[in-house]
Amino acid sequence: MASIEKLPMLAIGYEKLTAELKALREERPRIVDAIEEARAHGDLSENAEYHAAKERQGQVEATIADLEDKISRAQIIDPTTLSGDRIIFGATVTLLDDDDKPVRYQIVGPYEADAKLGRISYVSPLGRALIGKKVDEDIEVRVPAGDRFYTVEKIEFI
Template sequence: MENKEPMTEHGYKKLQKEFEALKEERPRVVEEIERAKEHGDLRENAEYHAAKERLAFIDARLTELSDLLARAQVIDPSKLPHTKVGFGSTVKLLDIEEDEEIEYTIVGSTESDPEHGLISYNTPLARQLLGKEEGDEITVKLPKGEIDFEVLEVFYKPIEFRD
C-alpha cells in the first residue's frame, strides 16, 4: 500500500517548482558532459566528473520528488478542527521542569523547519503530541531523554514558510 505524504499546498507547489527546475537543468548538464568528453582523457577531466556528479544528483532528486508528488496528500489546515493536536495545528507547550513555553506547528516532512517552530508530523515529538488536547500532561520520549510537557493551547494559525 502506498503511503500518503501529507503536506500543505505551499509544500506541494515548492516540490513542483524544484521538480520543474531540475527537469529544465538536466539537458544542460547532459550537454556539459558531452562537451567535457571532447577534451580527451576523462580520468583527469574535472569538468566531466563534476557534470557527471551533478547529473547523478539531478536524476536521484527527480526520482525522489516524483515519488513525493505522486504520494502527496494536500491538506488545507485552516479547514481542519484544532481541538486536538493534528496536522497543521499549532500547539503551545509548557516544559514543566524548565518552566518554559514552546510553540510548534505540525507540518509535512518536506516542510519541516524546527528552528522556526515547524516540525514534521513524523518527528518523535509530533507523533507523541498527535491527538492531545489543552490541559493534557504528557511525558515525551525524545533522543535527549524524557521531558514532561503540559499542552497549554491547541489552535490554528496560518503558517509562515521561509523559502
C-alpha cells in the same frame, strides 16, 4: 494491489517541492552540455570534469525521481478546514515546558519542518508524541539532550 501511501503536507511544502523540481529540470540541459564539453576534451578515464558532470547528472536524476514520487503522493492539507479536540497534522499547538514557558508549534510534514519557524514534523520525536493528545495532557519526549516534559495548553487550526 498495495495502496499508495499519501504524504500529508501543507500548501507551502507542496510549493517548495514543485519549485525544487522545476529548478532541477532546468539544470538538466546544462549538465548535458557540461558532459558533452568534457567528452570533447578526449580521454574520459582521466577526465575529472566528465566524471563530475556524470555524477551530478546521476544525483539530479535521482532527486527528480524522488521529488516526482513525493509530489504524486502529496495530500495537501489546509489547517483552517480542520477541527477537533486532539492534535493532528496541521494543528498549531501551544505547550507549556518544564518551566511553564509557552512554546508554539505547527505539526507539518518532514519537507516543510523548520524548528526556527515553529514547524515540526509529525515524524519527529516531539511530533509523534503530540499526535492524538488533548488539552491538559502531559507529554514526555526523549531527545538527544535528555527527556523533555510538556503540557498541552491549546490546540488551534489556523
